[in-house]
Amino acid sequence: MVGSLGRVTDPRRYIVRTYGCQMNEHDSERIAGLLEADGLVPVTSEADADVVVLNTCCIRENADNKLYGNLGHLKTWKGERDGRQIVVSGCLAQKDRDGVRGRAAYVDVVLGTHNVHRAAELVREAKENGPITEILDAAVVDAELVDGAMFPSALPAKRTSSYNAWVTIQIGCDNNCAFCIVPAVRGEEMSRPFADIVAEVESLAAAGVTEVTLLGQNVNSYGRDIQVAARRGGDASAALRPLFADLLKAVGSVGGIRRVRYTSPHPKDMRPETFAAMAATAAVCEQLHYPLQSGSDRVLSLMHRGYTAERFLQRLAEARRVVPDLAVSTDIIVGFPGETDDDFADTLAVAAEAKFDDAFTFIFSPRPGTEAASMTDEFVNPGVAGERFDRLRIVIERSSLAANTARIGRIEEVLVEGPSKRNPDVLSGRTRQHRLVHFAAPEPLRAGAYATVEIATAAPHHLTGRFVEQTAEAQHRVRIPVAVL
Numbered sequence: 370m371v372g373s374l375g376r377v378t379d380p381r382r383y384i385v386r387t388y389g390c391q392m393n394e395h396d397s398e399r400i401a402g403l404l405e406a407d408g409l410v411p412v413t414s415e416a417d418a419d420v421v422v423l424n425t426c427c428i429r430e431n432a433d434n435k436l437y438g439n440l441g442h443l444k445t446w447k448g449e450r451d452g453r454q455i456v457v458s459g460c461l462a463q464k465d466r467d468g469v470r471g472r473a474a475y476v477d478v479v480l481g482t483h484n485v486h487r488a489a490e491l492v493r494e495a496k497e498n499g500p501i502t503e504i505l506d507a508a509v510v511d512a513e514l515v516d517g518a519m520f521p522s523a524l525p526a527k528r529t530s531s532y533n534a535w536v537t538i539q540i541g542c543d544n545n546c547a548f549c550i551v552p553a554v555r556g557e558e559m560s561r562p563f564a565d566i567v568a569e570v571e572s573l574a575a576a577g578v579t580e581v582t583l584l585g586q587n588v589n590s591y592g593r594d595i596q597v598a599a600r601r602g603g604d605a606s607a608a609l610r611p612l613f614a615d616l617l618k619a620v621g622s623v624g625g626i627r628r629v630r631y632t633s634p635h636p637k638d639m640r641p642e643t644f645a646a647m648a649a650t651a652a653v654c655e656q657l658h659y660p661l662q663s664g665s666d667r668v669l670s671l672m673h674r675g676y677t678a679e680r681f682l683q684r685l686a687e688a689r690r691v692v693p694d695l696a697v698s699t700d701i702i703v704g705f706p707g708e709t710d711d712d713f714a715d716t717l718a719v720a721a722e723a724k725f726d727d728a729f730t731f732i733f734s735p736r737p738g739t740e741a742a743s744m745t746d747e748f749v750n751p752g753v754a755g756e757r758f759d760r761l762r763i764v765i766e767r768s769s770l771a772a773n774t775a776r777i778g779r780i781e782e783v784l785v786e787g788p789s790k791r792n793p794d795v796l797s798g799r800t801r802q803h804r805l806v807h808f809a810a811p812e813p814l815r816a817g818a819y820a821t822v823e824i825a826t827a828a829p830h831h832l833t834g835r836f837v838e839q840t841a842e843a844q845h846r847v848r849i850p851v852a853v854l
């Protein structure tokens with residue numbers, strides 16, 4: 370890079386710290402991609418960086434405290450060298466807006482969830498003209514944004530993995546679950562154009578990606594807004610399309626894509642067409658994340674979830690009937706405001722009946738700005754909630770272990786992720802059902818390769834296996850460190 374006096378100058382260096390969900394991680398990939406397209410280079414520690422981006426999340430507990438605590442440390446960091454910049458992006462920035470710089474005036478850029486595409490420009494503008502807070506209230510459909518750049522997947526990416534990829538199919542959420550801040554910070558549901566999604570998957574496949582995960586807050590209502598807009602425009606043929614099921618089939622038929630996953634669906638919007646598409650499309654994995662949240666109809670109603678426990682179980686049974694060998698995971702909140710012993714007993718009963726393969730269980734904690742946060746009179750005693758949480762974990766671990774034990778003796782294909790985090794002498798991989806398998810291989814296997822393993826032992830959260838054979842080489846061209854045994 371040549372400076373204004375003709376001298377060669379070092380490129381500026383950046384680091385992105387991500388908090389929160391996959392949607393945020395994907396946004397971080399986009400921010401990194403935009404910064405790199407603007408000439409910045411990545412580093413792995415703040416000490417080496419000129420720009421630190423904190424991509425925040427307000428879904429997790431104590432998010433505010435963590436952000437402002439981190440900003441306190443970064444104030445010192447910034448003062449150590451001229452030209453350093455701090456960027457705060459993501460849900461918490463969207464929620465706190467001017468409040469971010471109100472509490473930490475030395476922050477250079479505050480940007481929200483609807484203008485990720487502006488990240489590099491804002492960093493540059495702030496460097497020249499001083500601090501900027503830019504928060505949009507909604508995603509702006511702007512003809513000048515090439516290919517709908519409000520969708521993070523339409524922006525340049527610096528992907529963290531080169532053999533699997535997230536693909537955004539939808540942003541925002543039209544639901545109003547009482548515990549969730551997402552609709553407030555991510556805005557109304559907006560589906561990404563069908564052709565854009567398929568085109569992105571095709572280009573990923575051409576680059577050697579073999580597994581994609583379709584990402585949205587409520588993926589199986591994908592296309593609803595497109596249908597409505599088409600009908601308003603007088604296109605009757607668009608009345609029922611595109612459905613999420615169509616998207617699954619289209620993405621699953623892209624050459625080179627061996628596995629398709631999606632997250633997260635909403636139980637009230639699960640449609641038979643989705644299950645049929647899963648069963649009919651070989652690349653779509655036998656895996657469903659199906660968030661229960663509570664087994665009590667009374668609590669589900671307080672949460673505004675839009676289904677009953679019975680309906681949830683009926684659809685689950687239908688999914689398992691149509692999609693053979695389906696693994697099902699869930700989310701459950703324990704101690705939602707007003708949850709009684711009877712309500713919790715219902716949750717335990719539904720969890721036991723559902724026989725989940727895995728579950729993300731949480732003790733309720735209020736997220737400022739949500740309806741549930743204002744139900745303070747109904748908050749459940751933390752000791753009671755903790756005890757319920759432990760009892761629920763026992764039920765979940767029982768079904769997880771039973772489901773994993775049932776895999777012993779089977780030959781399963783895994784996508785190799787690399788050396789195990791706990792034991793670098795063995796490899797880790799994921800089955801189509803997303804089960805984690807540790808196994809030793811007689812020869813080095815690149816992350817991104819496929820191999821079959823015979824399942825040997827089971828624990829609630831992982832399996833071990835014996836290597837059988839490699840079934841596919843990694844296709845991507847980027848070299849990933851090889852595990853040697």
Ligand code: SF4
Binds near residue numbers: 542545
């Ligand atoms: S469906 Fe409910 S929990 Fe999921 S993002 Fe929308 S409001 Fe939040």
